[in-house]
Amino acid sequence: MALAGVRVLDLSRVLAGPWCTQTLADLGADVIKVERPDGGDDTRAWGPPFLQDEQGNDTGEAAYYLGANRNKRSIAIDISKQAGQDLIRQLASQVDVLVENFKVGDLARYGLDAKSLQIANPGLVVCSITGFGQTGPYKDRAGYDYAVQGIGGLMSVTGERDDLPGGGPQKVGVAVADLFTGLYASVAILAALRHRDATGQGQVIDMALLDTQVAMLANLGANYLCTGHTPGRMGNAHQNIVPYQVFEASDGHLILAVGNDNQFVKFCKVAGRPDWASNPQFATNAARVRQRDLLVPQIAAVIKLRARNDWLGCLEAAKVPCGAINNLAEAFADPQVMARAMIVPMQHPLTDGLRLVGSPIKLSETPVSYRLAPPLLGQHSQELLLEAGYSAEQIEALMAQGVVV
Numbered sequence: 001m002a003l004a005g006v007r008v009l010d011l012s013r014v015l016a017g018p019w020c021t022q023t024l025a026d027l028g029a030d031v032i033k034v035e036r037p038d039g040g041d042d043t044r045a046w047g048p049p050f051l052q053d054e055q056g057n058d059t060g061e062a063a064y065y066l067g068a069n070r071n072k073r074s075i076a077i078d079i080s081k082q083a084g085q086d087l088i089r090q091l092a093s094q095v096d097v098l099v100e101n102f103k104v105g106d107l108a109r110y111g112l113d114a115k116s117l118q119i120a121n122p123g124l125v126v127c128s129i130t131g132f133g134q135t136g137p138y139k140d141r142a143g144y145d146y147a148v149q150g151i152g153g154l155m156s157v158t159g160e161r162d163d164l165p166g167g168g169p170q171k172v173g174v175a176v177a178d179l180f181t182g183l184y185a186s187v188a189i190l191a192a193l194r195h196r197d198a199t200g201q202g203q204v205i206d207m208a209l210l211d212t213q214v215a216m217l218a219n220l221g222a223n224y225l226c227t228g229h230t231p232g233r234m235g236n237a238h239q240n241i242v243p244y245q246v247f248e249a250s251d252g253h254l255i256l257a258v259g260n261d262n263q264f265v266k267f268c269k270v271a272g273r274p275d276w277a278s279n280p281q282f283a284t285n286a287a288r289v290r291q292r293d294l295l296v297p298q299i300a301a302v303i304k305l306r307a308r309n310d311w312l313g314c315l316e317a318a319k320v321p322c323g324a325i326n327n328l329a330e331a332f333a334d335p336q337v338m339a340r341a342m343i344v345p346m347q348h349p350l351t352d353g354l355r356l357v358g359s360p361i362k363l364s365e366t367p368v369s370y371r372l373a374p375p376l377l378g379q380h381s382q383e384l385l386l387e388a389g390y391s392a393e394q395i396e397a398l399m400a401q402g403v404v405v
Contacts (some may be wrong), residue, residue: 001028002366006193009091010034010072011100011107013041015145015175016209017129017180018068021099025071025367026191026359031386032091033375035073035369036403040076040377041065049200051351059350061374069374070346070356075385076378076405085110090388093120096196097189101129104139115203124202125192127185143209145175152213157220160235167233181212242288243267243299246325250307255304257321261285262386266318271302271309348373376404 007030010021018033018041037042047062078084089112092098098117100107107113112292114126128134130142149155149171159170170293185199188205196202214221220231220239231239236243236255243264244257258264261284270276276282281291288295303311308324315322326334332343348354359368381404386393398404 001361001369006097007028007095008032008097009088009095009098011088011098011102012129013101014043015178015205015365016181016185017099017101017110018043019179020127020129020185020189021072022068022070023183023186023359023361024097025372026361026370028071028366028369029097031072032081032089032095032380033069034073035074035076035377036400037078037378039074040074041069044153044377051348051354053351054353061287061348061350061376066354066374067355071372072369072375073372073380073384074375074378075381078403079110081401083398083401085112087385087388087398087403088112089117089120091384092117092124095121096193096387097125097127097167099127099129099185099189102295103142104134110322118202122202123196123200124191125189125190125196125205126202127192127205127207129181129185129209130205131209133211134206138210145209146171148177148209148213152210153217153221154213156241157217157231159233161233164235168382169233176216177209177213180216181207183195184215185211229286237292237296240289241285242266242292243296247303249303249311250306252253252308252310254303254308255323255325256299257323259321263320264288267315267320270318270320271296273302297400308386344370346370346373349376349379379405394399 003024006024008021008024008031010017010028010031010033012018012021013035021031023031033041035202037099037343039045044062046064048058049063050058051061051063051066053059060396073370077087079088081115087307093111108116114124114128117126118124130139131148134139153178155169155171158172160167162168185205185207188207192203192205222231223231223239236364244259247256247257256267258267264282264285266340267279268274276295282288283296312322312324324330329336342360344358346354346356356370356371361368381399382395385404386392387396390398395404
């Protein structure tokens with residue numbers, strides 16, 4: 001596998017850090033998930049829904065946790081105790097990467113900060129994930145995706161227009177600041193490993209949810225910086241392209257995503273309105289954006305005359321980008337989603353019926369593999385301690401002291 005031989009000590013919890021380490025694990029890294037003995041990762045309890053056994057009974061393992069922690073081994077360590085801190089140091093001396101999302105300065109109180117750990121392991125790559133980063137006036141604040149979506153500007157451009165019913169700020173349906181930070185973190189770790197392999201030198205990666213949220217404003221951020229104009233909410237419409245939004249057909253909704261002028265000509269032919277394409281007010285995308293309020297109501301009136309599937313069939317045949325709006329049941333049943341193996345069955349210690357969302361990474365020579373179901377709390381503690389060089393007697397003593405579960 002692509003990351004075979006890479007070992008990762010994962011001290012993170014909730015979503016951004018575990019999403020990063022699950023990506024590395026899917027690619028072949030050996031990820032050791034360190035959790036608190038008293039309950040483990042917070043997301044284990046973030047339900048319902050919970051995983052159900054063959055009899056339909058809740059197992060106590062939250063679906064939220066299961067979605068971000070496959071291909072990992074779990075060890076439960078109490079790092080508030082000296083023996084627990086010593087154990088983390090021992091494990092950190094034997095890995096390539098350490099990922100953590102403690103508050104700024106928390107690990108330093110235990111002597112587990114990057115500077116201390118890199119004394120014994122100079123090649124160690126340490127990735128710290130926080131809400132606001134290791135520097136700046138907000139560095140000591142707790143960072144949550146919801147708040148970062150607001151502070152970072154995303155909610156100012158998400159939701160219906162203020163002048164329409166239902167207008168107002170809206171968060172995205174999934175925790176995108178967490179997820180994007182996890183993905184950026186995995187990219188940064190791979191870059192740091194390449195540098196380590198070339199020089200032998202590790203480094204510290206400082207990832208912040210707010211930095212990521214600002215970066216992912218993408219074209220809207222560039223729009224503002226280039227013009228000084230603050231974009232507002234556009235609902236299901238696009239800030240820079242017209243027509244590129246949701247429209248209502250006679251029996252449901254569809255997405256029309258005309259990306260260039262040639263596609264607009266094709267759409268106008270399908271719609272029976274070739275005059276739109278020849279009208280100077282609408283002939284170019286720039287003109288259509290300026291005349292949005294004039295053109296869009298006309299398109300909406302035409303689309304409402306025919307059924308959704310009629311439109312989708314005709315538009316797809318004409319090579320005009322479009323799509324249905326599926327709920328999750330429909331999305332997972334979609335033949336393209338199924339053909340791309342985006343549902344992964346796995347055997348779990350509590351049930352054989354676990355299904356997870358697959359990885360989108362498709363590699364021709366070193367494909368992703370699904371080796372380990374999301375672990376139970378402390379499921380691999382003894383196994384990992386033996387690998388770290390501890391004797392059976394030492395392991396028994398650590399467990400008797402409550403340092404390890």
